Amino acid sequence: MADAPPGVQGEGFFAGKLSDVVGLARANSLWPLPFATSCCGIEFMATMASHYDVARFGSERMSFSPRQADMLLVMGTIAKKMAPVLRQVYEQMAEPRWVISVGACACSGGIFDTYSVLQGIDKVIPVDVYVPGCPPRPEQILDGILQLQELVKNESVRRRSSPEYVELLASYNIK
Amino acid sequence: MQSTQVDFIPILIQFLLASGFVGTTIIISSFLGPRRQSARKDKNFECGIESVGNARTPFSIKYFLVAILFVLFDVEVIFMYPWAVNFREMGVEGMIKMGIFMSLLVVGFFYVMKKKGLEWE
Numbered sequence: 001m002a003d004a005p006p007g008v009q010g011e012g013f014f015a016g017k018l019s020d021v022v023g024l025a026r027a028n029s030l031w032p033l034p035f036a037t038s039c040c041g042i043e044f045m046a047t048m049a050s051h052y053d054v055a056r057f058g059s060e061r062m063s064f065s066p067r068q069a070d071m072l073l074v075m076g077t078i079a080k081k082m083a084p085v086l087r088q089v090y091e092q093m094a095e096p097r098w099v100i101s102v103g104a105c106a107c108s109g110g111i112f113d114t115y116s117v118l119q120g121i122d123k124v125i126p127v128d129v130y131v132p133g134c135p136p137r138p139e140q141i142l143d144g145i146l147q148l149q150e151l152v153k154n155e156s157v158r159r160r161s162s163p164e165y166v167e168l169l170a171s172y173n174i175k
Numbered sequence: 176m177q178s179t180q181v182d183f184i185p186i187l188i189q190f191l192l193a194s195g196f197v198g199t200t201i202i203i204s205s206f207l208g209p210r211r212q213s214a215r216k217d218k219n220f221e222c223g224i225e226s227v228g229n230a231r232t233p234f235s236i237k238y239f240l241v242a243i244l245f246v247l248f249d250v251e252v253i254f255m256y257p258w259a260v261n262f263r264e265m266g267v268e269g270m271i272k273m274g275i276f277m278s279l280l281v282v283g284f285f286y287v288m289k290k291k292g293l294e295w296e
Contacts (some may be wrong), residue, residue, distance in 0.1 A: 065220055085223035092223075095209040105268050139257035160209030 002028050017162040019157045026070070026096065027152040028058040030145070031068035035089060037076030040103035040135040044075050047138040057145055060071050066093040071148065072125075078118045090125045091174055098152065100144050101127045104134040128169055158170075220293055251280055 003054035009017025
């Protein structure tokens with residue numbers, strides 16, 4: 001169970017900051033959208049399964065449609081032909097949305113330093129958390145999700161409508 | 176115990192509160208939540224692939240015919256299950272009744288075949 005945010009507590013009431021409560025709710029109900037293209041995806045399958053059990057952190061439901069997902073997990077080599085597909089999937093997610101780049105290939109192209117492979121997904125979409133490894137162990141993926149939860153908890157509720165954020169998306173040519 | 180119409184006002188208030196809560200939360204969340212709209216976002220989700228053509232194209236009626244005939248004979252088999260379970264109790268009489276039912280359907284089945292309903296080409 002998540003701890004209550006700081007606030008004033010009394011008999012039958014709790015007073016705190018709305019942003020804390022919104023952050024708490026968002027952080028503990030991140031619905032993942034797995035975008036698995038290679039072996040890191042297999043590690044993520046282990047992360048989803050009973051032994052590592054990502055459901056313990058509120059990510060019970062895998063979403064295979066971007067419309068009901070909060071957290072895009074990109075796992076694997078993204079070829080340049082795949083880049084527009086990835087961007088389309090990211091763009092079709094509802095706000096607020098976060099991205100975790102899992103594995104060396106998604107983070108930087110990994111060992112595939114070649115003309116056909118995208119050298120890191122941050123060339124096409126903004127990334128929040130990078131998980132290194134080739135492939136990373138399930139514990140590392142879980143750590144990435146926990147790091148993202150920290151980011152989500154502390155994110156300002158106004159961030160998504162701020163001019164900085166609009167500018168960031170515009171730099172990726174996303175409206 | 177007598178009850179007047181006035182006694183039911185709390186139920187009305189309950190209804191108003193419930194529908195009011197639902198309405199307000201839907202309206203408020205659309206104002207408070209962050210949102211972003213673009214032509215690409217509003218497109219159908221096709222796993223990120225560009226969609227081709229229109230989904231509302233006419234397709235062969237044969238498909239429909241085979242599907243509806245399947246449903247018809249599928250339901251017929253469902254009727255046979257309770258009869259099979261009570262086969263002993265129903266005895267010869269049940270057997271005759273089921274025979275009549277089946278023969279009617281077999282006539283229909285031959286009619287469909289004669290009309291070339293199951294021929295695909």
